[in-house]
Amino acid sequence: xxxxxxxxxxxxxVSGAAGVQAEVKNPDTFVLADYRTVxxxxxxxxxxxxxxxRIWNLYETLIxxxxxxxxxYVPLLAAEVPTVANGGIxxxxxxxxxxxxxxxxxxxxxxxxxxxxxxxxKRNMIxxxxxxxxxxxxxxxxxxxxxxxxxxxxxxxxxxxxxxxxEVKGDKVIFHLPKAYPPLLSIxxxxxxxxxxxxxxxxxxxxxxxxxxxxxxxxxSPGHEPLQKIENGTGPFKMKRWEPANQFVFERFDGYWxxxxxxxxxxxxxxxxxxxxKLMLQNGDADRVVVDTPYVPEVRAMDNIRLxxxxxxxxxxxxxxxxxxxxxxxxxxxxxxxxxGIPPDFFSDSNxxxxxxxxxxxxxxxxxxxxxxxxMPSSPNVEGLPYHEDVPVYxxxxxxxxxxxxxxxxGQIWEKGFKMIVTHNTGNDMREAAAHMLAENIMSINPKFRxxxxxVEWKDYIVQIRSFQYPLFLSGWGADYADPHNFxxxxxxxxxxxxxxxxLKNDEIDKLCDAGIENVDPDKRRKIYSKLQNIWYQDAIxxxxxxxxxxxxxxxxxxGFVPNAMFTDDNEILKRIYKK
Amino acid sequence: xxxxITRRFLLLILVLFGVSVLLFxxxxxxxxxxxxxxxxxxxxxAKDIPKIIKQFxxxxxxxxxxxxxxxxxxxxxxxxxxxASRPVWEAFWTYFPITLEMNLFAAPIVLFxxxxxxxxxxxxxxxxxxxxxxxxxxxxxxxxxxxxxxxxLMIFYGYFQIFSPGVLSDQLKMFxxxxxxxxxxxxxxYTIDGILNGRLEITLDALAHLVLPVMTYVIVVVALNMRxxxxxxxxxxxxxxxxxxxxxxxxxxxxxxxxxxxxxxLPVITVAAxxxxxxxxxxxxxxxxxxxxxxxxxxxESAVQLDMPVLMCICLFMGIVFVITNLTLDILYAYIDxxxxxx
Numbered sequence: 001x002x003x004x005x006x007x008x009x010x011x012x013x014v015s016g017a018a019g020v021q022a023e024v025k026n027p028d029t030f031v032l033a034d035y036r037t038v039x040x041x042x043x044x045x046x047x048x049x050x051x052x053x054r055i056w057n058l059y060e061t062l063i064x065x066x067x068x069x070x071x072x073y074v075p076l077l078a079a080e081v082p083t084v085a086n087g088g089i090x091x092x093x094x095x096x097x098x099x100x101x102x103x104x105x106x107x108x109x110x111x112x113x114x115x116x117x118x119x120x121x122k123r124n125m126i127x128x129x130x131x132x133x134x135x136x137x138x139x140x141x142x143x144x145x146x147x148x149x150x151x152x153x154x155x156x157x158x159x160x161x162x163x164x165x166x167e168v169k170g171d172k173v174i175f176h177l178p179k180a181y182p183p184l185l186s187i188x189x190x191x192x193x194x195x196x197x198x199x200x201x202x203x204x205x206x207x208x209x210x211x212x213x214x215x216x217x218x219x220x221s222p223g224h225e226p227l228q229k230i231e232n233g234t235g236p237f238k239m240k241r242w243e244p245a246n247q248f249v250f251e252r253f254d255g256y257w258x259x260x261x262x263x264x265x266x267x268x269x270x271x272x273x274x275x276x277x278k279l280m281l282q283n284g285d286a287d288r289v290v291v292d293t294p295y296v297p298e299v300r301a302m303d304n305i306r307l308x309x310x311x312x313x314x315x316x317x318x319x320x321x322x323x324x325x326x327x328x329x330x331x332x333x334x335x336x337x338x339x340x341g342i343p344p345d346f347f348s349d350s351n352x353x354x355x356x357x358x359x360x361x362x363x364x365x366x367x368x369x370x371x372x373x374x375x376m377p378s379s380p381n382v383e384g385l386p387y388h389e390d391v392p393v394y395x396x397x398x399x400x401x402x403x404x405x406x407x408x409x410x411g412q413i414w415e416k417g418f419k420m421i422v423t424h425n426t427g428n429d430m431r432e433a434a435a436h437m438l439a440e441n442i443m444s445i446n447p448k449f450r451x452x453x454x455x456v457e458w459k460d461y462i463v464q465i466r467s468f469q470y471p472l473f474l475s476g477w478g479a480d481y482a483d484p485h486n487f488x489x490x491x492x493x494x495x496x497x498x499x500x501x502x503x504l505k506n507d508e509i510d511k512l513c514d515a516g517i518e519n520v521d522p523d524k525r526r527k528i529y530s531k532l533q534n535i536w537y538q539d540a541i542x543x544x545x546x547x548x549x550x551x552x553x554x555x556x557x558x559x560g561f562v563p564n565a566m567f568t569d570d571n572e573i574l575k576r577i578y579k580k
Numbered sequence: 581x582x583x584x585i586t587r588r589f590l591l592l593i594l595v596l597f598g599v600s601v602l603l604f605x606x607x608x609x610x611x612x613x614x615x616x617x618x619x620x621x622x623x624x625x626a627k628d629i630p631k632i633i634k635q636f637x638x639x640x641x642x643x644x645x646x647x648x649x650x651x652x653x654x655x656x657x658x659x660x661x662x663x664a665s666r667p668v669w670e671a672f673w674t675y676f677p678i679t680l681e682m683n684l685f686a687a688p689i690v691l692f693x694x695x696x697x698x699x700x701x702x703x704x705x706x707x708x709x710x711x712x713x714x715x716x717x718x719x720x721x722x723x724x725x726x727x728x729x730x731x732x733l734m735i736f737y738g739y740f741q742i743f744s745p746g747v748l749s750d751q752l753k754m755f756x757x758x759x760x761x762x763x764x765x766x767x768x769x770y771t772i773d774g775i776l777n778g779r780l781e782i783t784l785d786a787l788a789h790l791v792l793p794v795m796t797y798v799i800v801v802v803a804l805n806m807r808x809x810x811x812x813x814x815x816x817x818x819x820x821x822x823x824x825x826x827x828x829x830x831x832x833x834x835x836x837x838x839x840x841x842x843x844x845x846l847p848v849i850t851v852a853a854x855x856x857x858x859x860x861x862x863x864x865x866x867x868x869x870x871x872x873x874x875x876x877x878x879x880x881e882s883a884v885q886l887d888m889p890v891l892m893c894i895c896l897f898m899g900i901v902f903v904i905t906n907l908t909l910d911i912l913y914a915y916i917d918x919x920x921x922x923x
Contacts, residue, residue: 031750039665048621130632131625152634219635222619223660223667241757243674244665245881246873249757267750272877273868275730276745279738285750459617459886462626466613477623490623497623 024557025284027579028264033271033286036570037245042227043120043194044127044134045220049478049570050268052191054242057250057266057574058107059194059233062098062117062173063185068564070313070482071386073185077101077112077195077234081185093180093520098173104257106197107231107238114168119198121175123207125162126214127225133192136480140187141165143178147218159214180520183483189566190481200232236261236575245270250574262560262578281305287558287579290569291551294429296373299553308552309373310563315380315487316476318434318543320347320356323503325468331421332471337409339416339448346420346471352413353540355404356472357394359441360434360543364396369433375547379536380477380491381484382547384565386522387529388484391537393544402445417448424474425458431474434545438472465501473501474545482566484529485517492532492541502541509535555579585907592903599899600892604646607888612638618662618886649892659889663881668889671878672897677768678747679862679874684769685790686797687856693802695841695848698809702844703836705814713806721803729796729869736792743792745871749785756782793870797863801855808851812844819843842916849912857905861898 036050043055063081066072073081079099082088088097104112121137128134128147135145142161148154167174177184187193202208205226207217220226231239236258237250250266269286271277274295280286282302291299299305324344326335333341347353362376375383378391394400406414422439424431432455439451456464465473475498480486490496493513494505509532516528535541550569554561560576567573607615616632619625633639637648652659656669664671701710736743748770756763766776771790774783816822817840825835862876875894882890913920 026750029750037663037665039662047625130628130635131619148631150630152631221635221660222662223665229666244671245663245878247753249754265754269746269871270873271745271871273730273871276733276869276871279733280745282738283741283744285744457884459620460614462620462623463611463613463617463629466626466629475623480624497627 024555024579026265028262029267030263030265030288030558030572030574030577030579031267031269031280031286032572033269033277033280033289034570035270035272035274035277035290037270038242038248039222040225040228041231041239041242042127042225043191043196044124044227045129045132045222045225046191047131047133049568053268053571054239054248055191055194055233056235056571057237058231058235058239059191059196060235061190061193061195062188064189065564065566067562070186070384070564070566073189075101077104077117093182094177096175096177096184098175100171100173101257102171104234105255106200106234107253107255108197108200109255110197110200110232112195112197112234114171114173116198117173117195118166118168119201119209120194120196121166121173122162122211123196123201123217124192124194125165126159126207126217127220129219129222129225133190133480136187136190137192138162140181140184141175141177152219154215154218159211162214163211179518181517182520182525183481183485183517186481186483194233196227197232201227204230237266240265256575258575261575263574266572266574266577268572278302281553281555284555286555288552288554288572291553293370293373293548293551296551297371299551302553304556306554306556306558308554308561308563310550310552310567310569311375311384311565312548312550312568313382313384313479313482313565314476314548315377315382315491316431316474316545316548317380317491317498318356318360318438318472318474318545319491319498319502320353320542321468321471321473321502322348323468324471329469331423331469333419337412337416337418340419342418342420342471346418349408350540351404351408354394355401355408356438356442357540357543358397358401358404359445360394360438361396361441362393365434365437365545369430370546370549373549373551375549377544377547379533379544380487381529381533382487385479385482385484385487387526389530389533391533393537394540396441398441398445401442405445405449414446414448417446417450419450420471421452421454422472422474423454423456423461423464423470425461426455427458428474430546430548434543435474438543468501468503478568479566484525484532485513488516488529488532489513492536504541506535506539509539581911584910588903588907588910592900595903596896596899599895600650601646603892603895604649605642607886607891608642608645610886615886615888618888658893661878661882661887661890663885663887663890664878668893671890672875672893673768675862675874675878678872679860679867679876681769681771681786682790682793682797682863682866682872682874683856683859685771686794686801687859689794689798690802690805690855691852693798694805694852695809695845697802698806698848699813699836699841699844701806701810702813702817702840710810713810717803717806719803720799720801721807723800724865725796725800725863726865726869728800729792729865732792732796733869743788745789745869747786747789747872748782749789752782752785789870789872793863793866793872796866796870797859801859804855805848805852809844809848812847813840816840816844845916846913849916850909853905853909853912857898857901860901861894 038050038054040046041054043059046055060076062078063073064076066074075081079101082096100114125134125137139145142165147158165176236253236256238253240249240251242248248268252261252264277289281289324332326344335341337343366374366376378393381388422435424435435453439453443449477490491498492509493499494510512528512532519525557579560578612633613629615638616629619632658668661668661671697713701713704710763777766773770786771783861879862874864876864880867874867877879894
């Protein structure tokens with residue numbers, strides 16, 4: 001009965017998808033159906049992809065990415081992009097000068113001044129909410145990534161340092177860096193660098209402009225930041241209405257300084273269920289819907305849809321923890337090399353890591369899981385980032401895998417076998433497939449090898465990773481800014497987010513990572529990052545899994561989208577969109 | 581009667597206290613790290629988990645955290661919902677009317693069809709009408725709601741392009757946004773607010789958006805009511821008083837409707853009341869598929885994300901709903917069956 005019913009449902013689904021053609025609806029309105037919600041539209045605290053989309057359309061930054069490029073910029077609120085050649089960047093890379101554009105108005109009528117820019121940067125850094133994005137600017141402009149220490153106490157003198165890091169001279173805003181920081185221009189494109197109207201912000205309860213009072217405005221609880229649900233930017237769109245977890249409505253700002261957008265109204269609807277989103281796209285009730293990888297074949301089969309394939313600046317890997325926490329840890333069985341578990345330092349032997357790397361069938365994974373629509377990375381410095389190069393990878397070769405396993409732990413592993421659990425986060429089919437592939441291939445070389453694959457809800461997963469509970473974990477990282485430092489540091493430095501939880505400790509890597517961010521000379525940086533990418537291979541730090549290519553599905557009468565690897569599929573620059 | 585009701589309302593305070601302690605205790609079994617992870621949505625943010633624990637005192641003893649929460653509740657602050665991005669209380673009054681609106685239309689239909697079809701089945705036991713309703717009941721009750729909702733959406737919205745998801749069409753929503761002075765949200769339910777504002781087109785549009793959700797809910801839920809009613813009718817019809825009434829020559833209609841059905845109603849009312857009470861926390865499948873963001877969707881998202889203030893709020897709300905439902909049931913029992921005395 002159930003089978004019959006499912007069969008009928010499938011027939012209905014297919015006929016429903018194929019039999020209908022929607023008309024062009026509402027030419028001056030653009031509707032995007034997404035399934036991610038927005039927490040806040042305060043540029044100082046928003047740190048998710050959905051929030052960024054709203055803020056990029058409401059507010060503006062000094063500069064922005066030039067079309068599809070992640071390395072070239074165009075001026076927005078700055079009159080021009082500073083370079084060493086035009087004197088905007090000092091030769092030592094420690095001073096950046098921006099001339100502020102004239103004739104720019106805020107949504108509520110105020111005029112943009114250099115004072116507004118100065119205030120915005122200071123205010124945003126002062127806010128520095130836990131889990132927020134301000135670490136990027138703080139790291140670049142103050143040399144420290146936070147305003148508070150590990151116990152949550154304010155670092156003495158931090159607000160004075162913030163105060164001195166930016167200054168105004170006439171119509172110029174000057175940034176003083178404690179040391180050169182090459183990714184600064186990319187960070188200045190991020191929403192955390194959005195510019196506010198000083199008087200409006202103060203009147204709405206933001207920092208009062210007096211640095212002595214800064215502590216009172218530091219680290220507000222989520223939802224208690226004054227600009228959580230109000231805005232007054234200079235962007236091409238104003239917020240008409242925000243119904244959280246329902247819809248966000250943009251309205252064209254007629255006083256915009258740049259070319260007038262063709263779309264009058266932009267609506268982002270929260271639609272959680274994929275089938276509902278798909279039918280909305282099919283019927284023309286949505287001009288674009290967010291499509292997850294498993295559903296790409298469905299949109300490919302639809303009529304009147306235009307698809308864009310956009311590689312993302314993101315990297316996912318399977319990572320080996322070299323110092324697993326043995327306390328009450330079921331993932332390592334007995335905790336000994338006795339055939340019923342693994343010791344906590346199981347992966348400290350590079351032979352084990354190399355055996356796992358040779359057991360990963362990259363080509364099959366690419367074809368079977370992604371239908372070929374993926375970039376298979378060789379290191380964290382993925383395609384699209386500066387200084388990327390294709391370093392060698394470990395070929396799928398179970399004979400080599402066997403050889404390494406025989407050498408590992410003086411032959412004890414091969415003789416006694418082992419038992420462990422590999423986990424991935426629930427709902428991520430790509431990671432699940434990779435975990436099963438690794439487990440099956442390793443188990444196939446010796447019947448004494450036993451690996452169970454389990455899934456864990458994402459938030460539990462990150463907590464367990466942080467507790468060093470997983471011998472092998474699969475996780476990823478999306479770009480904050482387009483620079484190798486944002487990827488190499490987290491994955492390879494002993495203090496990097498993943499480096500720490502892999503218990504990596506390699507002085508050479510740490511020194512190279514530190515040198516990479518402190519150096520402004522492109523040639524020197526190229527050499528440093530080349531070396532780091534090769535070390536990723538030589539030291540067998542982790543299994544590079546995938547660099548995702550996102551598919552965007554638009555109704556074919558919707559034009560203007562410009563792909564950029566920095567933007568996830570939640571993003572949409574509305575001023576570029578038009579329908580005809 | 582008044583003393584009985586007063587006693588039950590006093591009991592409500594105890595129930596709410598018990599529910600809050602129990603749920604808070606259950607939530608405390610999650611580690612501080614896990615509860616702090618609620619505020620995190622990317623690995624980048626996860627580095628601040630220790631600071632978040634300190635900021636919110638998540639590693640404080642249970643009683644301290646409970647009394648801190650209690651203190652805020654007495655101040656009228658139910659907390660902040662990360663899922664809804666707004667205060668819990670404000671979010672509750674946004675989502676609850678969406679769920680209530682569907683229940684207002686679905687509950688009478690469920691009751692009516694449940695009692696009517698159940699009575700028919702019971703009277704015509706093992707006849708064709710009984711077989712048909714039994715088959716329909718089995719199909720309805722065993723249907724996965726999520727799948728059934730999807731099938732209806734694909735047929736009506738996907739193929740015939742009618743009954744679109746959501747609560748109101750975009751054009752009318754934009755009209756309300758553009759003319760906020762001409763439309764007041766008295767109840768948060770567009771069907772009723774449309775009438776109160778004298779804008780029938782809004783009521784009709786909202787009704788059109790309710791057709792599929794109500795149809796899904798009714799077909800899935802009516803089966804249980806129908807089966808309980810049928811069993812009750814069969815049992816009552818075999819009682820001695822029915823045989824006596826027949827022997828005395830009473831007409832079938834009087835026996836079935838006036839005597840047997842009234843007695844068979846008691847279990848049906850119990851089941852129906854519990855179903856309606858449960859439906860107040862919303863139907864997750866219906867709300868997700870038809871994109872109606874009510875309590876069901878909110879509760880599901882909050883449970884997945886461990887949004888504690890929301891879980892506490894909805895559980896307390898459900899505690900109130902069930903106490904009131906049980907009270908109403910007791911009063912109804914006394915009305916239907918004179919043998920039952922409230923005291």
